[in-house]
Amino acid sequence: MIQVFDKQIDLKVYRFLIRRDQHSKSQDLLRRRILKSYELWREVRKAQSEGRKILFQGISPALFAYPVVKPNSSFIVTDWTRKLYEPIWNFLPSPPWLTWIHKKVLNKQKSIIGLTDAVVEEIAKDYSVPKNKLRKGRLPFSFDLDIFEPSPDRQDQQIRILFVGGDMYRKGGDVLLQWFLEQNNPNLHLTLVTKTLAVDHPKVDIKTDINFGQSAHRQLFKSHDIFVLPTKCDAYPIVLGEAACAGLAILTTKNALGAPEVIRNGVNGYISNSQTELLQQLSELVQNKPLIESMKRNSRQFMEQEFSSQLVTDEFIQYIF
Template sequence: MDKKLLLVTFPVDLGNAKNETSLVDMFKDHLDLKIHRFIPDKKKHHSTSKLDYVAIISQRFVGSFALQKAVYQAQNEGRKVVFHGISPALFAYPATQLGSSYIITDWTRKLYEPILGTQLSPAWQTFIHKHILNSQKYILGLTDAVVEEIAKDYGVPESKLKKVKLPFTIDLNLFTSSPKRQDNEIRILFVGGDIKRKGGDILLRWFADNYQPNVKLTIVTTSLIDAHPQVTLETNVKYGEPKHIELFNNHDIFVLPTKCEGYPAVLGEAACAGLAILTTKNALGAPEIIQNGVNGYICESQEDLLKQLNILVKNKPLIEAMKIKSREYMEKEFAPELVVSEYLNYIFE
């Protein structure tokens, strides 16, 4: 293979780990691929104390020596270097040739500031990230939201910003379209570890306040919750296992009333499984997956989502039509060869 690549991944959470798997799967059969996993945090830090923050940064500095060595060696081998996220690009910066590397991202420190109404990236950090972003050949943004935000907040010129799709090849192969059932049940699925941020708590309240025997709700989470007796609660479901596939294939509507999210890949999983999808505009990657009114709805707020859900559960023919459209959309817009060709064209132009 004449195309050679070093992919630097940063699997610090479940979302990044899932995206790492998807990117590796996409590239592996198309080029000579090497992978460097930049050291993930060995412990999950839920505290925001300065000591925890210092420990995380210290750990990453230690990991940066191996990272820089891998980048330096890759460049000597004539490999292109692609970073999954800004952090690995930052810690590899001393070894990276200026204007020769690429960042794939759906998130920056400043992305959520308009939603949360608070500063998440202090001026010094924004200055550093601006320098790292502008030192790349291209930034490969996974959503329109992040591409627009990087241009606005970090001053990256349009010529350096490219839009690509998050690959869902594994999910297209893993799931099949949800079968049409002859019963009158409407089965709703929620998946999310941080149940309050992702809106599972308001979905539980909606279910209790509007209980209908034919409407079923399944909650998949690691959070401790006090669920309605008619809610099915799943707490130990791993991606790709038979239970995971069964859950998606046996439901009708995927609901994610999130308060704040970059690109929830679970929306793509749901669409690959042929589910109608409801989420909020605060799932910034939702427009990549959802065509409003065709295979689901992107709602202005959690309150609007619940109103739309009340309407949708009364219209099973529309749900069935949306389910079909979801799978069709993913097969067309996220066809594996289409997706990988975008990346290869930008990286090896």
């Protein structure tokens, strides 16, 4: 979000971030958040006294700033809420008391900018936020257009498939790997970018040391043709936007709730109803090299048309100012 406004307005940034490590207890984490919130209050009061607009990235900082924020004077931008996942997880990640608190926080804002249709609709339904307070914002991927170069058309018959996901199993990397191991197509190649994994196969590459924006990261996307994410649950997987900026054909499931923002079914990829359907569509797609190349071109073209730097920035400024 910072890059959306950087050099466009008089911008001040405060990071309300308390890192959780594996040894942190819930009570200790809450205590540190409360102590940190006093610092947040000072920053909010100062911003209000200077007549600044206040934009919270996510509900959490807005919650901890709630006691000092003036009604209808601040904004939240978000791509998810706890209630968003309930239909997928089949349990209540947001108990009634927490939903009530979040409802108070959301309704105190001047506007809520949701980054996907799914989250905008869910906030209206589950938190009773009036529609006149809701805005649909473009995901701020304009800077990724500068980072990633389009994957070029290749005249060979090789088809390179890419998966990126630290949580290998929630994001479906395991089912993609199993599908690949069952294929007999010598032209297929699979790269899995994840935390830890060991696979001994001449056509499978495992990468665990890729950092965003580095040369290896850019080259990784540029050298592949199809990005596949058979996820079980995601609000908006950032990698889908990266893959589209890099000009890849993209396959994911409807559980990637923000996928419709960058994928047009049959045009630059597919949004499947299930992992099984995704693998069926992938099996058909790898047999159609001309369609793959067409989808690759369409991905990059769509991102350039809908997520240019000026377009994204102008929209956010219009909503807030």
